[in-house]
Amino acid sequence: MKVSLFITCMSDAIYPRVGEAMVRLLARYGVQLDFPKVQTCCGQPAFNSGYWEEARATAATILDAFEDSDFVISPSGSCTGMIHHYPKLFEKDPVQLERAKELQDKSYEFTQFLVNVLGVTDVGASFPHKVTYHPSCHGSRLLGVKEEPITLMKHVKGLELVPLPFAEDCCGFGGTFAVKMADISGAMVTEKADHVLESEAEVLVGLDMACLMNIGGNLRYRNEPVRVMHLAELLYEGVK
Known part of the structure; x- marks a missing residue:
């Protein structure tokens, strides 16, 4: 194929x-x-x-x-x-x-x-860190991607998956929304970053780099040491 x-x-x-x-x-x-x-x-x-x-x-x-x-x-x-x-x-x-x-x-x-499609739920990865997950709006709501990333993370050795408060809330990026309504976007991402810190996770993971860029930028601006990663990066780092 x-x-x-x-x-x-x-x-x-x-x-x-x-x-x-x-x-x-x-x-x-x-x-x-x-x-x-x-x-x-x-x-x-x-x-x-x-x-x-x-x-x-x-x-x-x-x-x-x-x-x-x-x-x-x-x-x-x-x-x-x-x-x-x-x-x-x-x-x-x-x-x-x-x-x-x-x-x-x-x-x-x-x-x-x-x-x-491939039927893979365990890639054999190890990642001994406390991780929280942000479900991006389009992936979770439009595509219905909900259990797949959770299943993959639950099979990663040593990974402690902690809940993200108000996880379903938008990060505020929304592409052109962040430009046209910068003040509202900024308030939304600040609230999202607050919830990431509330989780006490070492790592924030997601499936969309636009959202992760937005949240990660807010965390860096505040000098918060939370690592931000796409799930593919986390899985690959855990197996290589």
């Missing part, structure tokens, strides 16, 4: 180690990730801002990039979730609509693919 990596803008430009961790982890299970170089932004910033024509143009590039893939794997529930909006973008174009539905059906967030 041809499994392709949809790296997303944030991971590609700022956090490439997340993609590297995914590639190396999946290689342990015989999955050699293909990487179509033509891939670009998923179109979410334009879509959320009402620029649907521009979003359609970007989405069309993604449709072309992964046309021949059997599975498309991404380290972001947000960007994977955007692919689920493609049928709405192309509802008046029967040809592109069919392609959009096909891409939606074969696209998975990283933990979804690992647990639900």
